[in-house]
Amino acid sequence: MAAKSVWAAWAVAVLLLVVVTGQVMAQSPQGPLLGASGRGPVxxxxxxxxxxxxxxxxxxxxGPSLSHRIDWVYRRKDLPLMIVAEHGHWRRVQDRDGQGGWVHYSLLSGVRTVLVEADEAPMLLKPADGTPENARAQRGVVARIDRCLPEWCRIRAGGHRGxxxxxHLWGVGPNEVID
Structure with missing residues (x-):
């Protein structure tokens, strides 16, 4: 009987440790900081x-402070990034290669841009295959988003729109619609 009591107390202690550790990890600046609804807590x-x-x-x-080491420097204005966590004035970001770290929010903009991933992406006059081509965007081009439909985005770069x-793009969700 005493063994069962010890086992039960041990199981409760482990359960509490798991619950407390889970809460601590959810608040850790190194882990994803998400609210219960998939929204940023800040x-x-x-x-x-x-x-x-x-x-x-x-x-x-x-990490999310000036005292943390700088791992590298982004040197491209308008580069699209994905925010995956928030902590105070800091945003944890990832680039198209999955690399990233913590960036001060003042360095980021809500202006939507994309990175062309195809070797050459035709920029068409209308969002349909077979329509006339306006230009071609090369791999690595950063373009601003004007509008997105479920399968197409109208972008602009280098004085061209299409x-x-x-x-062919990174920086927009697969089913995301932008007006």
Whole structure:
């Protein structure tokens, strides 16, 4: 009987430890900081979500403060990034390669941009295959989003505008619609 009591007390202690550890991890600056509804605890905006670099240069840190080490520097204005966590004035971001870290929110913009991933992405006059081509966007081009339908986005870059298949772009969700 005493063994069962010890076992029950041990099981309750482990359960409490798991619950407390889970709560601590949910609040950890190194882990994903999500509200219960998939929204950021600071901004209450959906997460993950796409943003872009407002600055021409931005330090990417190991943690959410100036005292954390700088791992590298983003040097491309308008580069699309995905916010995956929030902590105070800091946003944990990832680039198209899944690399990232913590960036101060003042370096980010809500202006939506995309990165062309196809070798050459035709920019069409209308969102339909077979329509005339306006231009071609090369791999690595950063373009601003004007509008997105379920399968197409109208983008602009280098003085050209056109509709590009979402499959050729990084920086917009697969079913995301932007007006």
């Amino acid at each position: 901004t209450q905006l959906p997460m993950p979500r796409f943003v872009s670099m407002k600055a021409t240069e931005g330090n990417v840190r190991r 509709w590009v298949r979402k499959a």
